Amino acid sequence: MQNKNEIINKAIYLQKSGKLKEAEEYLQFHYSNSKDDTNISIAYASVSESVGKKDIAIKILQDAIILNPNNALLLTNLGGVLVRNGKSKEAIAYLEKASSLIPNNIINYTNLACAYAEERDWKRAAASAEVVLSQNPDSKFMLKLIAQSSVEIKNYSRCLSAYDKLSDLQDIQYQNIQSSASSMKIDFSRKKPSHRYVELSNQYEIMHEKSLKEKNITFAGIVTFLRVAPFIRKKFKNKEIDSMLDYGGGQGKQYFLKDLHDSIGKNYKNMESFLNINSVKIYDAGRPDTFDNLGKIYDAVICTDVLEHCDKLDLPWIISELFGHSKKYLFATIATYPAVKILPNGENAHCTIEESKWWSNLFSKIAYKFPNIEYSFLVVNDRSFDNVEAFTNSNLKV
Incomplete structure (x- = not known):
């Protein structure tokens, strides 16, 4: 019988090999027997989203959170799926709870910054982006987001500094x-x-x-x-x-x-x-x-x-x-x-x-x-x- 690490590793291998349908069926089988396992739930939700079954991915993670309401990894993953599928307002509650459980988690704050920006809460979007940049100062995506947020809240100095950094990272060659x-x-x-x-x-x-x-x-x-x-x-x-x-x-x-x-x-x-x-x-x-x-x-x-x-x-x-x-x-x-x-x-x-x-x-x-x-x-x-x-x-x- 396969242990849970072997199941996850095989699923990852199938995904990386482009065999998404096979990975989905494989994880669906093991998920039906291990719904209380956090990692299998996350893996199954991930592959479900990859094959376009976003509602199933959301349901898997929501069910897992009912069993593990204070699991920051589940909260972060559900928040991310919701943000990527246009449900930022719903995502924020999960992501904020995750950030209270594990402060400064870069993935969680990336999702939070995106969610706040979608809801046009520019001050919180900028604050979340700053957390990400404190750990990954070369993130072009976060630099662009903080530049946009800074314009909206009229913090033009921060906008300029973000664009200045982006100009350093953007290796433009003049012809x-x-x-x-x-x-x-x-x-x-x-x-x-x-x-x-x-x-x-x-x-x-x-x-x-x-x-x-x-x-x-x-x-x-x-x-x-x-x-x-x-x-x-x-x-x-x-x-x-x-x-x-x-x-x-x-x-x-x-x-x-x-x-x-x-x-x-x-x-x-x-x-x-x-x-x-x-x-x-x-x-x-x-x-x-x-x-x-x-x-x-x-x-x-x-x-x-x-x-x-x-x-x-x-x-x-x-x-x-x-x-x-x-x-x-x-x-x-x-x-x-x-x-x-x-x-x-x-x-x-x-x-x-x-x-x-x-x-x-x-x-x-x-x-x-x-x-x-x-x-x-x-x-x-x-x-x-x-x-x-x-x-x-x-x-x-x-």
Whole structure:
């Protein structure tokens, strides 16, 4: 007769071999004879969930908890199954009890952080994520969760430090862009933009004015910027950047943030200090009060989450303008997916969605006229910032 360890080991072997159905039948047989055994119950619930029988998995664990109400392992496993199957509110009670029985259990607090986040209890989500990170500081999933939670509770310094850590963990390699053999013909300009530029600029001006009146700031400039600020800082290093233009910087609220921290806890009095620059100006097509800032040259120009908002007719002259306002360096980020925001006319805010090859070709042709300007840009292919392609005319690592 097999002992319980042999049963569990064989079930694990079958699962790892991809024989889930066989593992399910094997554990079902032994579970029917050993319903009071915690480990067999957990193993059977696990394989049941793996084959899509989530309700059976939940029932197995609930029955086991009736027999062992203070078993933290059962409580943690049931909480995890509930979270993964959209029952976070129900999961929290089990997970909180498990955490009281076994404090600082990393699996339990991972599930708790997810459950709280699903219920939009951002303070508790952040607190649970911190417990996980205290034991596993390189957990990308928890760093993203704490960044999101920190934004929701307006703890922007913690958000920035989490993104700073993520930028260290995300080993992005910049691909070198070969210079184009010739420049491209540019049909429009700032003085004579296309009809689409005028139309879109009006849409953004309406959105800015409406958000200010309603005190619900649209394009505040904070959330997206915090995600990319660590990449900008890395690229600014050793370039002696003193002045910067944030082209398309929205309301510029990112530059009102104070008392910021990086991933190792170093303090910065504001965003300029974090980026190691002395001055920043903002230009935004939807804010006429910023138009005068285009009449100057800056050490660096950044353009984050902007170019995909522009029509293809105008992108050549807009990118040329980015180069034209930079003395040393240009940095941009570009999304390749639809935006969350919808314009007042019903159009998606991302009106130019193209893959990285299209963007690199465009930059190469525009950069032909600006051989002394170093530039880099990130093409972001998903909202989670996992699929990022990076390009530069200087073959460097992030």
